[in-house]
Amino acid sequence: MVYRGRGPDGMEVALKTLHDRCENPEEVTDELDREARIASRLDHPFIVRTFELFYINDRPWIVMEYFPGRNIKQLLMAKSPVIRERAKDIMTACADALGYLHSRGLIHLDMKPENVLVADSGETKLIDFALATDRIPLIQRIFPGLRKIAGTRGYIAPETILKKSIDPRTDIYSYGTTFYEMLCGRPVFPTDDQGKLLQMHLTMRPSSMRIYCKDLTEDIDKLILQMLEKDPARRPPDMASIIGRLERMEIFKKGT
Numbered sequence: 001m002v003y004r005g006r007g008p009d010g011m012e013v014a015l016k017t018l019h020d021r022c023e024n025p026e027e028v029t030d031e032l033d034r035e036a037r038i039a040s041r042l043d044h045p046f047i048v049r050t051f052e053l054f055y056i057n058d059r060p061w062i063v064m065e066y067f068p069g070r071n072i073k074q075l076l077m078a079k080s081p082v083i084r085e086r087a088k089d090i091m092t093a094c095a096d097a098l099g100y101l102h103s104r105g106l107i108h109l110d111m112k113p114e115n116v117l118v119a120d121s122g123e124t125k126l127i128d129f130a131l132a133t134d135r136i137p138l139i140q141r142i143f144p145g146l147r148k149i150a151g152t153r154g155y156i157a158p159e160t161i162l163k164k165s166i167d168p169r170t171d172i173y174s175y176g177t178t179f180y181e182m183l184c185g186r187p188v189f190p191t192d193d194q195g196k197l198l199q200m201h202l203t204m205r206p207s208s209m210r211i212y213c214k215d216l217t218e219d220i221d222k223l224i225l226q227m228l229e230k231d232p233a234r235r236p237p238d239m240a241s242i243i244g245r246l247e248r249m250e251i252f253k254k255g256t
Contacts, residue, residue, distance in 0.1 A: 012066040032060045035130040046097040072113035086122030093124035099239030102168040111174035112155040169232040176227025184212040219249040
């Protein structure tokens with residue numbers, strides 16, 4: 001649960017804690033503790049800042065920057081014009097934030113529409129570092145079957161599902177699924193069958209975005225579909241290359 005509050009100095013903050021109906025409080029407490037430790041080390045204009053972690057009666061509370069925005073999923077449901085008007089800015093901000101993470105040896109592992117906040121002005125912030133990692137424990141590298149599949153199934157990279165090595169290109173896949181959905185208004189693989197969804201990530205070729213949104217340019221369609229390649233080696237190599245390509249292209253056809 002996330003609350004809006006004020007710090008001792010009167011500054012507005014967001015307070016994140018366990019949900020009252022949390023079924024695995026010990027596990028989620030560990031995740032929140034880990035998220036706070038990782039996020040407190042980050043200082044980037046497109047990442048929500050984390051200030052402090054404290055406990056009240058063994059219940060963790062993370063104190064974060066309050067950012068008055070809605071996530072991409074909420075903006076899509078509300079049919080907000082900011083998505084179309086500021087699409088390139090939103091995509092570039094997220095790529096910059098992820099590039100910063102990668103430069104610090106971190107992989108987000110949960111890039112999805114719900115983890116991107118956008119203000120009415122188009123200002124964008126990346127959130128939620130509960131799954132972010134800078135390494136896979138040695139025991140899980142030796143015995144990959146012990147590793148949990150981390151991430152949200154609609155946005156998860158094939159190598160994560162297969163418990164293979166992960167690197168920044170794992171986030172690039174999830175970034176591609178996120179912005180495929182933002183630009184098309186539908187997920188890459190729209191199904192409620194969770195097992196089938198994982199299989200689709202492994203074997204199914206995504207459809208061109210221009211089937212669903214005819215005024216998208218061929219350039220953005222090619223870029224997003226390249227991010228969604230099953231083989232990480234066929235994806236863009238890093239976020240800097242994605243930003244460079246975004247800067248040189250139009251997202252929507254002119255006059256539409």
